[in-house]
Amino acid sequence: MSAFIAIVRRDLLLAARRKSEVFTALFFFMIVVSLFPLGIGPETALLRRIAPGVLWVAALLAAMLSLNRLFAADHQDGTLEQMALSPTPLALLVSGKVLAHWLTAGLPLVLLAPVLGLQFDLSARALGVLMLSLLLGTPLLSLIGAIGAALTLGLRGGGVLLSLLVLPLYIPALIFGAGAVEADMAGLGAGGHLSLLGALLALGVFFAPWAATAALRIALE
């Protein structure tokens, strides 16, 4: 367990020392989301209608920006080998890296989303559901992204391949995440969508680190 904590702590420290990487993704999210109200104009009914989809798609893209660096630096400087040789299971250490990735790339999106949602004239209740759906969904994005990052590790042009690989896998999260907010605004209740998102997250927590570990071991050989 101390190895898990050490990995989380190290990755958070590294993120704190290289703030530009964290803020790049965050500003990307802010700007992409803000472009839509500016482009469409003050049609509140239309903006309310597209808000969940726009915010969620922007979150997917922003979460993906930092993915290709998830394992690349560790692979290059030999840290990944040391992690593979640790008596702590590699899958647990990978979970630590995913947790740190979520804390630096996912959680800020969750906190920023309600502010950006105001531009779309969303109600306080819809903003709450949006935050909740992102809170359940963004860890899933980090988990699935870790599998993609591990599979494309060491490949030339891995960045583009990574998006092609990971974006289709993000579709369920997108459907249920954006769907939760839409359902709530239509008065149908977001419970069903959020439960499915939670179920996907539970599956991801159990299987994604394991799958990413298998891919990392192949990359190490």
Next chain:
Amino acid sequence: MLRVHGLACDRGDRRLFSDVDFSVATGEWLQIEGANGAGKTSLLRILAGLAPAAGGQIEWDNQPVSKVRDEFHARLLYLGHAATIKDDLSALENLQTAAAVAGSPLEESVALLALRRIGLKGREDLPSRVLSQGQKRRVALARLLCSQARLWILDEPFVALDVAAVDLLCGILDEHLARGGMLLFTSHQAVHLAGTGSSLRLGK
């Protein structure tokens, strides 16, 4: 003890080496020599369990290493080519993280003592980015001072070190052997260590 029978390694279609046999008992060292590309690093990576062998067996305490992998890793310290140093972390943070990942977390005072002994006094809190190549190697080697592992596998440990650091490292290796540790390393230079040792030449 570590015993290896008929070990073989392939790189693509090419056979790098085959029929490698040796054993290392407590307090013994083995230097692996060979021309560039002879497969020294590949051999060490196979022994550490990072790469699969094309054939042969590796035994740890008379059991196939594949069966006692966890126990073996708990007793193993492997330092590869790469310095495993994060440029944005200080020497102290690098050492403490590496030790925690290896399963033996260090108190700050112990880590500071190790860094001081390895010759990095006054540079413990500098970002590793500003350290020289040799100083980065020293940070990596500081792990040896805090290691409880019985088997050390070191890939080119003497690279980029100055004369004083080479002597210091030889002293650390001697201490390890005197404690009953085992040591495998690659090097192109002749190294004088205490205890019984031999050398293995790859690719004749």
